[in-house]
Amino acid sequence: MALSFYHAALQAVILLLCAPLIAGIVNKTKAILQKRQGASIFQEYFDLWKWWRKPVIVTKYTSWVFLAAPIIYLVTSIMAAMMLPGLLAGSIRFGDAFVFVYVLALGRFFMTLGSLDSATAFGGMGGSREIYISVLVEPAVMLAILLNASRYGSTMLSQMVIDYNAFYFTVPAVLGGVAFFLVMLAENSRLPVDNPDTHLELTMIHECMTLEYSGRLLSYIHLGSMLKMLSFLVLFGSLYLPLPLPIAVKVLLSALLIGLVEILNNKMRLFKVRVYLSAAVIMLAVAIIAQ
Amino acid sequence: MESFMGALGLYGLGTLALVWPKRLELAAHYVSMGLAVIASLMVLSLSLLEIMGLGTGGMLQLGRYSLVVDGWAAAFLLIIGLSGTAVSIYGLGYGRGYLGARIRQLAGLWNLFLGSMVLVVLAGDAFTFILAWEVMALVSFLLVNHESEKKQVVGAAYQYMVMTHLGTAAILIAFYILGSGAESFAFVDLAHSELTPVMKHIAFGCAFAGFALKSGLMPLHVWLPNAHPAAPSHVSALMSGVMLKVAVYGFGRFVFEFIGADVFAYGLIVMVVGLVSAFLGVLYASMEKDMKRILAYSSVENMGIIFAAFGCGMLLVAMDKSYLSVVAFTAVLVHSVAHSLMKCLLFMSAGAVMHATGTRNVELLGGLLKKMPWTAAFTLIGSMSLASLPFTAGLVGEWLTLQGMMSLAFEAGRPELRLLVIFAFILLGLTGALALGCFVRLYGVAFLGRRRSNLVLKAHEMPFTMLCGMGLEAVAIIAMGIMPAPLVNAMRQILVDSPLAIPAGDFIGLWWNGGQSEAVFNPWLIMIAGLLLFALLALTLGSHKVIVHQDVTWNCGTEPTRRQQYTATGFSKPLRRAFDFILKPRRERVFLQRDHAYFGRKLHYNLMIPDQFTDRLYRPVEHIMVRLADTLRIVQQGSVRLYIGYTMIAMVIVLIWGGM
Numbered sequence: 042m043a044l045s046f047y048h049a050a051l052q053a054v055i056l057l058l059c060a061p062l063i064a065g066i067v068n069k070t071k072a073i074l075q076k077r078q079g080a081s082i083f084q085e086y087f088d089l090w091k092w093w094r095k096p097v098i099v100t101k102y103t104s105w106v107f108l109a110a111p112i113i114y115l116v117t118s119i120m121a122a123m124m125l126p127g128l129l130a131g132s133i134r135f136g137d138a139f140v141f142v143y144v145l146a147l148g149r150f151f152m153t154l155g156s157l158d159s160a161t162a163f164g165g166m167g168g169s170r171e172i173y174i175s176v177l178v179e180p181a182v183m184l185a186i187l188l189n190a191s192r193y194g195s196t197m198l199s200q201m202v203i204d205y206n207a208f209y210f211t212v213p214a215v216l217g218g219v220a221f222f223l224v225m226l227a228e229n230s231r232l233p234v235d236n237p238d239t240h241l242e243l244t245m246i247h248e249c250m251t252l253e254y255s256g257r258l259l260s261y262i263h264l265g266s267m268l269k270m271l272s273f274l275v276l277f278g279s280l281y282l283p284l285p286l287p288i289a290v291k292v293l294l295s296a297l298l299i300g301l302v303e304i305l306n307n308k309m310r311l312f313k314v315r316v317y318l319s320a321a322v323i324m325l326a327v328a329i330i331a332q
Numbered sequence: 333m334e335s336f337m338g339a340l341g342l343y344g345l346g347t348l349a350l351v352w353p354k355r356l357e358l359a360a361h362y363v364s365m366g367l368a369v370i371a372s373l374m375v376l377s378l379s380l381l382e383i384m385g386l387g388t389g390g391m392l393q394l395g396r397y398s399l400v401v402d403g404w405a406a407a408f409l410l411i412i413g414l415s416g417t418a419v420s421i422y423g424l425g426y427g428r429g430y431l432g433a434r435i436r437q438l439a440g441l442w443n444l445f446l447g448s449m450v451l452v453v454l455a456g457d458a459f460t461f462i463l464a465w466e467v468m469a470l471v472s473f474l475l476v477n478h479e480s481e482k483k484q485v486v487g488a489a490y491q492y493m494v495m496t497h498l499g500t501a502a503i504l505i506a507f508y509i510l511g512s513g514a515e516s517f518a519f520v521d522l523a524h525s526e527l528t529p530v531m532k533h534i535a536f537g538c539a540f541a542g543f544a545l546k547s548g549l550m551p552l553h554v555w556l557p558n559a560h561p562a563a564p565s566h567v568s569a570l571m572s573g574v575m576l577k578v579a580v581y582g583f584g585r586f587v588f589e590f591i592g593a594d595v596f597a598y599g600l601i602v603m604v605v606g607l608v609s610a611f612l613g614v615l616y617a618s619m620e621k622d623m624k625r626i627l628a629y630s631s632v633e634n635m636g637i638i639f640a641a642f643g644c645g646m647l648l649v650a651m652d653k654s655y656l657s658v659v660a661f662t663a664v665l666v667h668s669v670a671h672s673l674m675k676c677l678l679f680m681s682a683g684a685v686m687h688a689t690g691t692r693n694v695e696l697l698g699g700l701l702k703k704m705p706w707t708a709a710f711t712l713i714g715s716m717s718l719a720s721l722p723f724t725a726g727l728v729g730e731w732l733t734l735q736g737m738m739s740l741a742f743e744a745g746r747p748e749l750r751l752l753v754i755f756a757f758i759l760l761g762l763t764g765a766l767a768l769g770c771f772v773r774l775y776g777v778a779f780l781g782r783r784r785s786n787l788v789l790k791a792h793e794m795p796f797t798m799l800c801g802m803g804l805e806a807v808a809i810i811a812m813g814i815m816p817a818p819l820v821n822a823m824r825q826i827l828v829d830s831p832l833a834i835p836a837g838d839f840i841g842l843w844w845n846g847g848q849s850e851a852v853f854n855p856w857l858i859m860i861a862g863l864l865l866f867a868l869l870a871l872t873l874g875s876h877k878v879i880v881h882q883d884v885t886w887n888c889g890t891e892p893t894r895r896q897q898y899t900a901t902g903f904s905k906p907l908r909r910a911f912d913f914i915l916k917p918r919r920e921r922v923f924l925q926r927d928h929a930y931f932g933r934k935l936h937y938n939l940m941i942p943d944q945f946t947d948r949l950y951r952p953v954e955h956i957m958v959r960l961a962d963t964l965r966i967v968q969q970g971s972v973r974l975y976i977g978y979t980m981i982a983m984v985i986v987l988i989w990g991g992m
Contacts, residue, residue, distance in 0.1 A: 097878055100885040102782050104701045106712075108873065116865040120858065135861070136853040139734050140722070144858070146768055147721045157776030157898065161885045165898020168776065172769035173906035176762060183761035184754065191741045195850040253885060257878055261869065315910050326754050330747070 049123040056122045056275070060267040061085035063274065063296050070300025085267065092260035100253065102160040110155030111258040115265040117148030122272050126199040126279055137196040138186040148265065149175060152250055159253035167249025170311065174227055174234060174246060177318040181224045184325035188217050189280060192332060202279050210283050216328035218281040222298075223321040225277055227314070229270040231299060233306040234314055274299075333390045333401060335378055340450060342371035346443030349436050357436050361427055364439035368420040368446055375450055376413025382406035383822045391456055397463075398518065400456035403826035404588065407665050408453045408581040414669075414808065415573045415676045416446050422680050422801025423566040425794070429687060430478075430564065438478060438564065445471045445570065449578050458507040458517035461582075465503070468578070469496045472571060476563045488558035495545060495555040502542035503582070509535040510590050523589045532591060536598055539586040546579035547635045550609040551945045556632060557616070561624035561692070565683025568624060572631045573676035577668045580638055584664070588830050593646035600752070603643025607759045610636030614763050615911060618770040618904050619941045623682045623692045626774055627675065630718060633763060634671040638664055640756065641733045644740050653743050658827055660736030665823040667729030670717065670812065674726060677714035677805035681707055684798055685778065688791040694900045696785040697778040703791040708779045710802040715771040717809045720764060722858050725812035728820070731853050734760065738851070769907065777900045784894060814859045901939060908941070917941045 065082035072079020099107065121144050124135050135144070153171055156164035189201040192213075203214070227234040230247035239245060251262050271292070278291030286294075309317060349364035381387040383406045391400040401409070423442060430438050448471055451464035473496070477489035511517045513525035527535065541552070548556035560568045587593050613632030620626045645660035684707045685700065686692055701708040717724035720731075737760065741753045783789065793799075812819060873879060885892050908917055918940045925934040967978075 096880045097873070098880050098882045100882060102699075102885060104780060106701070106780060108879075109870075112866055112869045112873075115869060116862055119865055120861055123861070135858050136731075136855075137851045139731055140727075140853055140858070143720060143727055143730075144722055146719070146764075147716075147723075150716065150719055150721055150768055150772060153772045154776050154780060157772070157903075158780040159885050160781035160894075160897050161887055161892050162896050162898060165903060168772065169898060169903045169906055172765075172772060172903075173910065176765040176769060176907060177910065179761035179765035180758040181761075183757040187738075187741055187753065187757050190738055194742065196735070196738055197850055197852060200850065257872060311906065312909060322758065329754055330750060 052125065053119050053122040056125070056271055057119065057264070057268055060264065060271040061089060063271050063292065064267045066293070066296050067300045067303075070297050071304050074300065074304045085263075089260045089264060092255075092263070093257055095256040097254075097256035097258050100159060103158045106151070107155050107158040107253075108258070110151040110158075111254060111261040111265070113151040114148040115261040115268075117144050118265040118268040118272070120144050122268055124198060125272055125275050126202050138190065138198050138201070139196060141198060142182055142186070145269065146175075148269075152262075156250035156253075161253070163249055163252045167246055167252070170246040171250060173311070174314060177315055178224055178227045181220060181318055181321040181325060182228075184322060184329065185217065185221050185224060185281075188213065188325055188329050188332070191329065198276070198280070203281065203283060213328035213332045214281075214283040216324045216331070218277075218283060220321040220324040220328070221277055221281040222295075223317065223324075225273045226299070226302065227318060229266070229273055231270075232303040233309045234317070236308045333392045333399060335374070336399070336401065336450070336454060337392070339371045339374040339378065340447055342367050342374065343443045343447030343450070346371065347440045347447070349443070350440035352436055354436075358428075358431060360436045361431075361439045362424065364436075364443055365420055365424045365427060368423070368439075368443050369417055371443075372413050372416030372420055372446060374413075375409055376417055379406045379409035379413050383410065383826065396457070397460045398456035399451075399454040399460065400519065401454055403829050404581070404584055405453045407823060407826050408577055408668075409450065411577050411669055411672045412446065412449050412453065412574055415570070415672045415805070418801045418804040418808075419566050419569045419573070419676050419680065420446075420801075421804065422569075422683075422798050425797035425801075426564070426566050426680075426683055426687065434478065438475070438567075441471050441475055442567070442570075445475060445567075449574060452578050453581055456519055458511060458519070458522065462500070462504060462507065465582075466500060468575065469493075469500060472496075472563075472567075472575060475567045476559050476571075478564055478567070479562070482562075485562040488555075488562040492555045492559035495552070499542040499545035499552075502538040502545070506535045506538035506542065506586065509538070519585070519589065525590065533595075536586075536591050536595075539583065539591065540598075540602065543579045543583035543586070544605065544639070546582075547576045547639070548609075548632045549605055549635060549639060550612055550632065551949055553609065553613070553632045554943060554946050554950060557620075557625050557628040557943070560628040560631070560679075561622060565624070565679055565686060568627075569676040569679035569683070572628065572679055573672040576631060576635055577672055580635075580642075580664065580668055583639075583642070587642075587646065593649040596647065596650045599643045599646030599648075599650050601643070602646060603640050603752070603756070606636045606639030606641070606643055607756055608636070609633070610640060610763045611759045611766075612914070614766040614770055615907075615914065616941070616943065618766055618773065618907055619915065619917075621693055621695055621900055623685065623694055623774065623778065624679070626694075626770065627678050627682060630767070630770065631671075631675055633767065634667070634675070634718075637730070637733055637760075637763070638667050638671070640760070641667065641736050644733075644736045644756075647740060647749075648743065651743060653739075656739040656743065657736075658824060659732060659739055661827045662820060662824045663729060663732035663736045665826065666732055666816070666820055669819065669823075670725035670729040670809075673805050673809050673812070674714050674717040674724075677710060677802055677809065678718065680798070680802045680805070681711040681714065684794045684802070685791075687794065687798075689787040691785075691787050694774060694778045696787050698784040698894075698897065699780070699782045699788055700791055701779045703788065704793045706799050707794055707802065710799075710806040711779060712775060713806040713809055715775045717813070719768040719771045721768075722855065723810060723813045723862070725809045725816075728812060728816040728853075728855070730764065732820070735851055766907070769904075773900055773903045777898075777903065781897050782894045784897065784899075814855045816855060914944070915941050916944060 062082060065085045069079050069082045121141055124141050153168040156168040186196065190196045193200050230237055235246040251259065254262055274292045274295050277295055278288050282291050284291065346364040346367035349360040352360035378387065382401060391398055427435060427438055448464050448468040452461060452468055455461035455464055473489055473493045476492055477486060479485045509531050510522045510525045513527045514521045545552040560572050563571060593599060610633045613629050613636055617626050617629035617633060620629060641660045641663040645657040648654060648657035648660065682692060688704060689697060717726035720726035737756050908915060920938040922936040923933065924936055
């Protein structure tokens with residue numbers, strides 16, 4: 042137990058350190074594909090360092106929930122990273138895939154509360170849309186768990202790691218992979234569901250919730266969401282991507298893929314997301330039946 | 333068994349508050365609520381002894397009436413004792429608000445209500461069961477009707493009375509069918525009732541309809557969102573948190589002992605009804621503005637989850653995989669305990685908010701956290717639990733339910749079963765995410781941000797007794813959330829010893845290895861890691877230089893007004909639009925003044941989300957009944973000569989018929 046805790050902590054630290062790099066790589070990919078020079082792939086580290094040093098400005102309307110929210114968000118992201126399978130000897134036995142989902146839900150719960158606590162229309166709008174997206178994503182997430190759990194006979198993430206001998210480019214594997222990719226984009230506020238680059242109130246969801254945060258708290262939120270994205274990439278690579286490659290290569294490939302998808306798509310209308318995520322649900326249902 | 337009689341005796345003494353003299357009504361309240369606390373504590377400790385196997389058990393025969401206590405009963409006595417204690421302590425303070433408004437009746441009937449629920453669970457034969465069930469129904473009707481000056485309350489109470497009696501009738505029919513097969517009404521004999529398949533189906537259908545009605549499953553839920561909010565808040569807590577579970581108890585008794593779960597369709601029906609109730613319940617809950625109606629609809633959701641797990645277990649039993657069903661049935665018991673804790677807590681805090689501000693409409697609240705910090709903290713714990721988040725009891729029940737469904741998935745060789753499992757996971761996923769949204773909305777709008785009306789100005793923290801009641805439940809939620817193993821194992825043991833004799837799976841703590849599945853849930857570890865990290869990060873904010881307070885939220889350069897905050901209605905707008913094909917929202921827009929297309933308009937706007945079941949199912953039935961009654965008026969004119977004529981015609985027909 043002690044050893045696995047040590048491994049899991051190490052795994053989380055490694056992922057935490059890499060997360061800004063992966064985000065930087067996605068941004069650089071987008072820049073190159075748009076024929077821009079773009080910022081350095083280490084830019085996210087500089088940004089985090091800048092925010093870390095700046096003071097936090099808090100409005101007088103808020104309560105302790107507003108201050109606690111970013112911390113809880115980052116904590117849940119780190120805990121989710123500790124639960125991931127595959128990188129080191131073993132992940133920590135916090136729980137299974139359902140616990141993974143609900144640990145991340147804890148972070149979302151507090152972020153949305155924090156957004157409502159700032160007492161303006163912006164925060165509430167972000168929170169409201171975040172809940173809307175999460176409601177539509179959740180059935181797909183559950184089916185993705187069901188697909189792998191019923192295949193490998195366990196709901197533990199460490200047991201679900203893709204088995205190339207039996208599951209190599211079969212119909213359920215491909216459909217499951219594509220559907221999980223769609224889910225991943227929606228869960229991590231990427232295009233075409235949310236636009237991570239803009240601060241226009243018409244498009245933003247995640248950015249809208251974080252609008253009132255500043256300084257060190259903002260750095261926690263950004264680090265938390267970058268770590269969450271990396272965790273999903275690791276999960277995508279080790280559970281759903283049917284390619285026999287090392288996990289680091291898979292993560293890099295999926296990061297490039299996200300960059301590619303983001304420049305090829307526009308932000309879709311908020312109420313079209315329903316259709317987009319229904320597609321993921323249908324693909325997963327077919328994959329489960331075809332198994 | 334005799335010690336349970338002691339607790340019942342104390343409830344009986346408490347009921348005597350009804351006949352105390354008027355000038356001593358406050359004393360009557362305190363004495364009677366105090367007795368309720370002591371009696372509930374007794375029930376709690378006795379049921380714990382019984383669950384741990386140290387109880388005296390046994391049965392008691394009083395003429396025709398008999399009382400029996402076994403494991404299944406003890407699990408539900410635990411719920412009654414635990415929540416009964418906490419809510420009675422809260423009631424000591426909250427009930428004072430009814431001074432001069434029939435406070436003696438409230439306190440006396442409170443004891444009778446608790447006592448009748450204990451009696452239902454202890455009943456050892458159909459007579460005792462029905463008697464106690466009927467007392468429970470009537471007393472809860474009187475309690476709902478307590479504020480009978482309000483027209484709405486009376487309407488809700490009578491609707492409740494009619495509906496609950498329909499349910500009782502269905503249960504009576506089920507008992508009658510079983511009893512005529514067994515030629516006895518004692519529960520031990522009912523278990524050996526010999527029935528033809530058709531009679532068995534009818535008995536099951538009636539029992540399910542009756543208990544589903546009492547636990548508010550759709551489409552029989554229509555009374556619940558009206559009746560629970562109408563009652564005084566501590567009564568609502570008891571009705572939602574405890575009385576609904578008594579229905580689960582009764583249904584379990586029928587399935588485990590009398591009818592059995594060996595028919596595939598039974599489990600299927602129960603599961604589908606449960607899943608649909610869970611989803612629609614929480615969907616309606618996310619649209620309501622009235623705090624207590626939100627909680628009432630959320631009860632429909634949670635009862636749906638409990639029955640879905642129940643149906644899942646029944647399906648596994650019907651497929652001869654009963655060793656897998658233990659997880660699903662454990663989920664039923666554990667989620668019943670969890671829901672009882674969290675729903676009692678939130679109804680108590682809704683009562684506290686009403687007490688402080690005089691309104692239940694979340695749109696008029698906001699910023700309560702600063703006015704009532706303790707109530708806010710307890711409510712946050714309850715909300716987290718209802719959103720089934722880590723560290724709380726809610727996740728334990730939810731996780732077991734999901735694992736139960738997963739055991740069904742592992743056995744889903746049959747294609748139609750695979751579709752059922754997909755359907756179940758989609759609906760459970762939607763339910764979980766909607767529940768999170770629903771309680772973010774409730775908590776964020778009512779307790780965070782700035783006040784939305786001046787009603788909040790007079791808000792104040794609650795007296796000690798009320799905080800104590802809420803605090804007890806909050807502590808229980810956290811304790812169950814981080815150390816669920818003792819409770820879960822005890823509940824599993826109850827099922828192993830139950831008449832279905834479910835074989836024990838490999839179920840160590842919450843590490844479960846049964847069938848092919850392996851699943852781990854280690855809340856203790858989650859908590860340690862979470863708290864460590866939280867403390868570490870929180871320390872980085874400790875220094876004074878880090879946090880600088882400024883005046884107001886940035887609002888594009890203007891002073892933000894309180895009305896610019898998101899409302900609860902606005903918050904749920906995207907969901908309302910995404911699910912408009914189910915909700916069918918209606919809006920009324922009347923222009924009072926319209927000088928120009930954009931400026932100088934004044935309008936009256938009203939958004940309604942009518943319960944579709946009321947509109948499409950109950951209204952037409954009501955309409956047909958009234959029409960039928962109208963038609964019958966033709967033959968019933970009130971004239972004596974006409975009636976003599978009818979008698980004559982009837983006699984002639986009988987004579988002719990007899991002659992043939």
